[in-house]
Amino acid sequence: MELLAKIFAMAIAAIFVQNFVLMRFLGLCPYIGVSKKIDSALGMGMAVIFVMTMASTFTWLIQTYLLVPLKIEFLQTIAFILTIASLVQLVEMIIQKTAPALYKALGVFLPLITTNCAVLGVAILNINEEYTFIFAILNGLFAGLGFTLVLILMAGIRERLERAELPRTMRGMPIAMIVAGCMALAFLGFSGLKF
Amino acid sequence: MSVIKEFTKGIVKENPVFVMALGLCPVLAVSSSVENAIGMGAAATFVLVFSNIFISLIKGFIPSKIRIPSYIVVIASFVTIVDMVMEAYVPALHKNLGLFIPLIVVNCIILGRAEAFAGKNNLIRSIFDGIGMGLGFTLALIVIASIREVLGAGQFLGFNVLPVTFKPMLVAILAPGAFLVMGLLMGLMNLKKK
Numbered sequence: 017m018e019l020l021a022k023i024f025a026m027a028i029a030a031i032f033v034q035n036f037v038l039m040r041f042l043g044l045c046p047y048i049g050v051s052k053k054i055d056s057a058l059g060m061g062m063a064v065i066f067v068m069t070m071a072s073t074f075t076w077l078i079q080t081y082l083l084v085p086l087k088i089e090f091l092q093t094i095a096f097i098l099t100i101a102s103l104v105q106l107v108e109m110i111i112q113k114t115a116p117a118l119y120k121a122l123g124v125f126l127p128l129i130t131t132n133c134a135v136l137g138v139a140i141l142n143i144n145e146e147y148t149f150i151f152a153i154l155n156g157l158f159a160g161l162g163f164t165l166v167l168i169l170m171a172g173i174r175e176r177l178e179r180a181e182l183p184r185t186m187r188g189m190p191i192a193m194i195v196a197g198c199m200a201l202a203f204l205g206f207s208g209l210k211f
Numbered sequence: 212m213s214v215i216k217e218f219t220k221g222i223v224k225e226n227p228v229f230v231m232a233l234g235l236c237p238v239l240a241v242s243s244s245v246e247n248a249i250g251m252g253a254a255a256t257f258v259l260v261f262s263n264i265f266i267s268l269i270k271g272f273i274p275s276k277i278r279i280p281s282y283i284v285v286i287a288s289f290v291t292i293v294d295m296v297m298e299a300y301v302p303a304l305h306k307n308l309g310l311f312i313p314l315i316v317v318n319c320i321i322l323g324r325a326e327a328f329a330g331k332n333n334l335i336r337s338i339f340d341g342i343g344m345g346l347g348f349t350l351a352l353i354v355i356a357s358i359r360e361v362l363g364a365g366q367f368l369g370f371n372v373l374p375v376t377f378k379p380m381l382v383a384i385l386a387p388g389a390f391l392v393m394g395l396l397m398g399l400m401n402l403k404k405k
Contacts, residue, residue: 041235041236041240042314044236045235048232065295092313093287097283098280134315140310185401194391194394197387197390198390207364
């Protein structure tokens with residue numbers, strides 16, 4: 017039971033209290049760039065959840081069984097970014113072979129994920145917070161879920177904004193930022209939650 | 212003359228943050244105080260200039276198919292250097308910036324300049340492009356951080372600048388303030404363009 021409670025607390029923290037996009041400012045480029053339509057936001061979100069979970073798994077293994085025993089922790093940044101880049105490439109090839117329909121849906125978003133700082137961010141955070149293997153994987157999964165949640169919310173709002181009458185100077189990026197600010201204000205309300 | 216143009220374009224006309232909206236994550240995350248902003252700007256400028264120099268020197272030897280991974284390795288190496296130097300000499304600043312130092316690797320400005328400029332231009336022009344873009348990035352950070360620090364804490368670089376009767380708007384240094392200030396500034400830039 018205690019383990020379950022711990023996992024639940026971690027999920028709440030990663031999805032709401034310390035949301036990767038709105039509270040930690042990670043993954044803003046896709047958050048602003050791919051949030052114009054709900055469909056593409058959903059596709060991007062799924063791809064990110066998948067890659068973040070995989071990246072958490074592999075970077076944890078590399079850190080624990082390769083970098084630490086060999087005492088080359090200073091290579092962490094290079095090792096992690098290369099792992100993520102090759103992982104994204106691998107995932108892209110596997111999905112293309114095994115699930116062409118899914119590939120068509122995610123296709124365009126997959127290469128973009130390499131430079132999504134939320135992925136490298138979660139990998140480094142897992143190491144800094146000294147999570148165990150299982151918790152590192154779960155953290156990756158929950159962080160991805162939190163990212164997808166706000167991405168879809170944002171896409172829903174922006175689909176409506178398209179039809180709103182806005183001053184010309186505020187159209188596009190500026191209003192997206194203001195909306196993000198309002199969402200961050202709302203998410204600030206979760207900050208008292210503790211389990 | 213064209214060298215000077217490469218230098219100045221990054222500061223105003225092609226400002227990476229306000230005009231091209233690149234590298235937003237570190238801009239919003241570390242702009243809660245001017246001190247952090249200057250530290251982040253300096254770190255990113257260093258990486259930008261040296262990766263530009265290195266990439267423009269080796270651009271002839273890299274097959275074009277694997278150029279992006281090679282650029283990332285070059286950038287990651289310089290980020291590691293900055294990370295270690297900052298940890299040794301300015302540990303407090305290093306702790307404040309935390310996660311965002313290793314994340315300079317995935318800052319789109321740096322990879323963007325490598326791909327769009329340093330991979331195609333000679334050494335001298337690449338150096339000036341790097342310095343200009345780095346300064347533009349730093350200036351944008353300082354502008355946002357000044358607004359947030361003055362409104363949110365009533366301070367500038369840690370000194371009180373507003374009268375004691377001023378009640379700080381705490382929200383400006385919290386996460387939502389970053390988005391709101393950024394949105395308003397981008398709107399202002401649009402207004403100026405028209």
